Amino acid sequence: MHSPTLSDLLDVLGGSSVRALAAPRGLAVSVGEVLLYDGDAALPEAPGAVLLAVGVRAAVAGPLLAAAAEAGMAAVVVRGAPEGHGPVAAAERAGIALLAVDEDAAWHRVHLLLSSAAGAGAAPTASGDLFALADAIAAAVGGATAIEDPRQRILAYSTVPGQTVDEDRRQGILGLQVPDSPQNAEQYRTLFAAETPLRLPALDGDNLPRLAVAVRAGGETLGSLWVVDEGTLCADAEQALAQGASTAALLLLRARAAQELSRHLGGDLLRRVLDGTADAAGAAHRLGLGAGSDPVRVAAFAPAGPSAAPDVERTALRLLDLVRLQCEARYGRHACVLVDGVVYALLPAAGERGAARHQRLAEDIVERAGHALRVPVRAGLGSLVPGLVRATDSRDDADLVLRCLTAERPVAVVDDVRARVTLLRLVELVGERRELTSDGTWARVLAHDAAHGTEYARTVLAWLEAGCDMAGAAKALAVHPNTCRYRLRQARDQAGLDLDDPDERLVLWLQARLAAAGASGTTSGQRSQSPNRRSQSAS
Structure with missing residues (x-):
């Protein structure tokens, strides 16, 4: 098993979320768990750990750096840019790496990102783990096994030779979705209300009974395990399935963390693309856009309510989730990002005919988001540009289109409001020129x-x-x-x-x-x- 290093961690995070200020032993140092600093408790012996210096300013981090080095830790993470060379010199004297995150970074999110990144180099893919677990449960319990998410999508299934399957299992595996029926829905309601594995009857004559259990972590339902029961399950099948559910919960939580990390990195990369600070070719590859020369369009979504509303931040985050969900359903792997209360999405244009399909997608998102958030939402679509290198132009257009929208026209493409956008652009260019304003x-x-x-x-x-x-x-x-x-x-x-x-x-x-x-x-x-x-x- 590959043990991740500081270099691996920085590579996974793209170099923008976490910066190395000092690495006296180099970046090949192995890293392990990520710990939160507790000022009221002594530091534990934790070889290779990464310590998040919660509540400790960089300027006075010298004693903590020395203590962390003595405890065998690999790195200490501080928030913000340290003033002067003092913290760096202290890290070099202690022989421990010093990393920094942005001043406004939340420690719980930093912990999630670093933990996920530290585990990324050491663990197989979550999908591979789930399939291996399904095989292990099938062998232990004695029946064909499937692992599902709460929406009844099949995440993994066993392939142990000789085990009996029925029609529902065959159809589910073909579509990676459990066939829908009223009887099926009732069984799921019963299962998710139970605390222990249940034996459930066959739905009809073409199918077999099931042994099933809900997969939970901290009271949250993460999915379920289902075993085909032809009457030959092991005597301790229920106990074995319950143990399998505990392992499945860990794997599903890891998969969620990896997905969260991937989304964060994709969003951070898209932000830098829209700011014009990312390499277009490299960003296109990481965002799944090929060589980066395919045409793209930037769409901007924003609530139309007052920006001073008390729940404006929560509304913006929910809008981000809604936009991401709809875009991923349409385009698969996709990056969205929330910047200054506006949700930006990069819409691939390969195969699209003009702006009609992009506009329909935006209109659908605006309608769904308006109902879900109970506030009006507007969407501005920028110009179609030849690749990521021009994405900033499309983003600027989308920002201006947002300013042109009204309750009667909540969605528009820049070409449809070009005259109004041009006037707004002239307002920006004119600025405070006396001859066009006060004089x-x-x-x-x-x-x-x-x-x-x-x-x-x-x-x-x-x-x-x-x-x-x-x-x-x-x-x-x-x-x-x-x-x-x-x-x-x-x-x-x-x-x-x-x-x-x-x-x-x-x-x-x-x-x-x-x-x-x-x-x-x-x-x-x-x-x-x-x-x-x-x-x-x-x-």
């Missing part, structure tokens, strides 16, 4: 209206939007055309407008539209951000 002609018109109670700005904008047609402007304002003419003359005289100059009209209209786009574009709670920023994220 602009439009600002003078607004100031005059505010000071004198006039409606010149509204009249000028209606006239420009009507293509400089007086009758059209008057109709839009519900006033007489002479009233409209009078206001425009007054605007010329008192605000200094030259509406006969086409350049003046263009700049005036642009200032007005940018001001309106900037005001309404920030009301949704979404904002476009620069691609290389650091963000709070979950995966």
Whole structure:
């Protein structure tokens, strides 16, 4: 069995979640269990352990580093970037590795990730373990065995020669799903309510009875074990099956941890892809996207409720789970990530025809999420880009589309709202330019209206939007055309407008539209951000 090393641990975590600050004995040092530091208890003798320095600041970690080294530990993990060279020097003197995680990292999540990574190099795959366990249980109990999850999906099954199988088992193995029936559902309800193995009758004449037991850990049902009973099971079959359930619980928990680790790493990698800080070719391979040259689209999902709601973080995490579930059902292995309250999903476009299928998927997610979360959800789809190297462009588009959405239009592709997106982009580019904001002609018109109670700005904008047609402007304002003419003359005289100059009209209209786009574009709670920023994220 391969014993994982510090190098293996850092490789599994991708180098972004955990950083090595000092490794005086190199990265080939073997690592074992991951421990949480308890300041009220003495450090145990734990050769090769990785100690999480909970509650100990890096600046004063010297004594802990020395004590951990004396206890035979391989590494100590601190949170945040240590100030100065002191902690690193202390680690080098003690001969123990010093690792660091982000300042905002939660210790329980760090423990989960490091424990999973430390076990990744030493253990066979969870799937292989479950199949081996199914064979071992079948041999011990005396009947063909299947291991299922709570949704009645078959995770593994025995292949011991000579054991009898029936029609339900054959159909279940072919589809890796237990055939559905009212009688079957009743048996599952009975089984999950029981604390010990049960003998269950055959459902019909084509099938045999079963010996079954629920698989639990800490009161949570993780799945079940089922054994075909043709009347020749061993005398201690129930005891053997109960022991098998305990082992299955450990394997299913390990599989869950490995899946959680994989999702976290995939989400962290996707965040770096969207930030433009990841190598596109390497990221494409790890995300299952081939060489990375296939077209992709970024979709952004966000609750439309107030961002200050007390349960906003919980709602965002539930939205992440919903988006991930739907995307994985459609595309298989997939990465989603939560960044600053927005859930991003990378949608492969190979084989897709235009944006229609992506939009239907987003609409389905928005509808399901709205019902499940009981808050409205909106989805913006960015442009289709040629590979991960341009994913940041699609993400920026998706962010802007989110700002364009309304209750009447909760889902849109960037091409469908291109004019509005372009205005929002111009607002960002303009920034605080004086000639287009405070010193602009439009600002003078607004100031005059505010000071004198006039409606010149509204009249000028209606006239420009009507293509400089007086009758059209008057109709839009519900006033007489002479009233409209009078206001425009007054605007010329008192605000200094030259509406006969086409350049003046263009700049005036642009200032007005940018001001309106900037005001309404920030009301949704979404904002476009620069691609290389650091963000709070979950995966």
